[in-house]
Amino acid sequence: MIKKGIRDGIPIGLGYFSVSFSFGILAVSNGFEWWEALLVSMANLTSAGQYAGITVMAAAGGLVEMAVSQFVINLRYALMSLSLSQKADRKFRGIYRLILGFGITDEIFAVAMNTGKEIKRSYFFGLIIAPYIGWTLGTLTGAVCGNIMPSVICDALGIALYGMFIAIIVPAAKKNRAVLFVAAVSAAISCMFYYIPVFDKISSGFAIIICAVMASALGAALFPGREAD
Amino acid sequence: MDSYEFLLYLGVMAGVTYLVRAVPFVLVKNKIENKYVRSFLGYIPYAVLAAMTIPGVFYSTRYFLSAVCGFVTAVLLAYFGKSLITVALSASLAVFVSGIVIDCF
Numbered sequence: 001m002i003k004k005g006i007r008d009g010i011p012i013g014l015g016y017f018s019v020s021f022s023f024g025i026l027a028v029s030n031g032f033e034w035w036e037a038l039l040v041s042m043a044n045l046t047s048a049g050q051y052a053g054i055t056v057m058a059a060a061g062g063l064v065e066m067a068v069s070q071f072v073i074n075l076r077y078a079l080m081s082l083s084l085s086q087k088a089d090r091k092f093r094g095i096y097r098l099i100l101g102f103g104i105t106d107e108i109f110a111v112a113m114n115t116g117k118e119i120k121r122s123y124f125f126g127l128i129i130a131p132y133i134g135w136t137l138g139t140l141t142g143a144v145c146g147n148i149m150p151s152v153i154c155d156a157l158g159i160a161l162y163g164m165f166i167a168i169i170v171p172a173a174k175k176n177r178a179v180l181f182v183a184a185v186s187a188a189i190s191c192m193f194y195y196i197p198v199f200d201k202i203s204s205g206f207a208i209i210i211c212a213v214m215a216s217a218l219g220a221a222l223f224p225g226r227e228a229d
Numbered sequence: 230m231d232s233y234e235f236l237l238y239l240g241v242m243a244g245v246t247y248l249v250r251a252v253p254f255v256l257v258k259n260k261i262e263n264k265y266v267r268s269f270l271g272y273i274p275y276a277v278l279a280a281m282t283i284p285g286v287f288y289s290t291r292y293f294l295s296a297v298c299g300f301v302t303a304v305l306l307a308y309f310g311k312s313l314i315t316v317a318l319s320a321s322l323a324v325f326v327s328g329i330v331i332d333c334f
Contacts, residue, residue, distance in 0.1 A: 014314065015312070015313050015314040015317075018314055018317060018318060019313075019314075019317055022317075022321075036235055036239075039239060040239060040242070043239060043242075043243035044242060044243050044246050046246060048277060048278060048281060049242070049246055050242075051281065052281070053238075053242045056238075057230060057235070057238050060230065063237070063238065063241050066238055066241050066242055066245075067241050067245050070241075070242050070245040070246050070249075071245050071249060072273070072277070073277050074245070074246050074249045074250070075249060075270065075273050076270070076273050076274040076277075077246075077249050077250040078249050078250070078252075078253045078270070079253075079270040079271065079273075081249075081250050081251070081252075081253040081254035081257075082253045082254075082257055082261065084254060085253065085254050085255075085257055094255070097251070097254045097255045098251055098255055101247075101250045101251030101254040101255065102247055102250060102251065104250045104254070106274070107313070151291070152325060152328055152329065152332075153325070155290050155291050155295075155324060155325075155328055156290070156299075156321040156322070156324040156325035156328065157321050158289050158290060158324075159286065159289050159290055159296065159299045159300075159303075159320050159321055159324050160317040160318065160320065160321050161317070162282050162285070162286040162289055162299075162300075162303070162320070163299070163303045163316050163317035163318070163319070163320035163321065164313050164316065164317045165278040165281060165282045166282060166286075166300070166303040166304055166307050166316060166320070167303065167306075167307045167311070167312070167313045167316035167317065168274070168275075168278055168313070169275055169278050169279055169282070169307075170303075170304055170307035170308050171307060171308070171310055172275060173275070174308060178272070179272065179275050182272040182275055182276050182279075183275045183276065183278075183279035184279070185276075186275070186276035186277075186279040186280045187279040187280065187282070187283035189280070190279070190280040190281075190283055190284065191283060191284050194284050195284075207280070208277060208280045208281055211276060211277075211279075211280035212273055212276040212277045212280055213276075215272070215276040215279070215280075216269050216270075216272035216273045216276045217269060219268065219269075219272040219276070220265045220266075220268035220269040220272060221265070223268065224264045224265050224268045225264045225267070225268060226268065227267065227268045227270075227271025227272050228271055
């Protein structure tokens, strides 16, 4: 089972390498040391949260802002972890969940939920390995090479992370009007924070939280039960 | 930011991220029944990603115009169901090429 998990994880690992490469570049260009970028990736294993996290640090935001922004941005993992808990088999509990819960990401979750009726702990463990290595190595390579690479290339790879975000939103919005509505509302509020001078005082971390909570609450009020259509 | 401060922030960041993942996984055995709460949680990832992408993506490269090229490329490929990695790397390629073209003028 562990071998099957490792095999299923390899495509995710390759994808993570290129995306975390761009995270490494982004972190270094925001004034972080290469080992700081590496530690962030090793300890968090998440794209959106890390991106927001280094934004908060670079802007010298408060610890509360850091905690709240991480909580809101990663709240989706709580939902995934809920679904996983329903599908994990009898032996996948207690200490195993405590340890392997660290490895829940959007892609790992999606692949794990796709395999059979129950999820075995050995399979889930195997599944995490390649993505973790890819994420860590990609960050390291990006952070180290980012310093010596020509700016044309750094510039181009800097958009890769946004590319991944777009690749998650667009297919979901295409399939589901409610998701399209929520994403559009959130983007509109985000533009408001960005372009209207009155909102200058609000840090980007809190701006993301406010956008996400307002748009999702509106979505839940108008289209309850349509999030997974 | 010095190393001590960095580690303090990192600790808070990693701690919250870990707890959000692990606590429901370990503790919750029943499904959430409230449909409003379920919907709210379900919409959160898309709302977060949309707010982070727009308008940030347009200022993520040296030229606004090449960022627009990358953005349009990503949206089109994503619309036609290409994988995460294809979309991400194609957007990079579009920024790379358009950046060089703009440099020429």
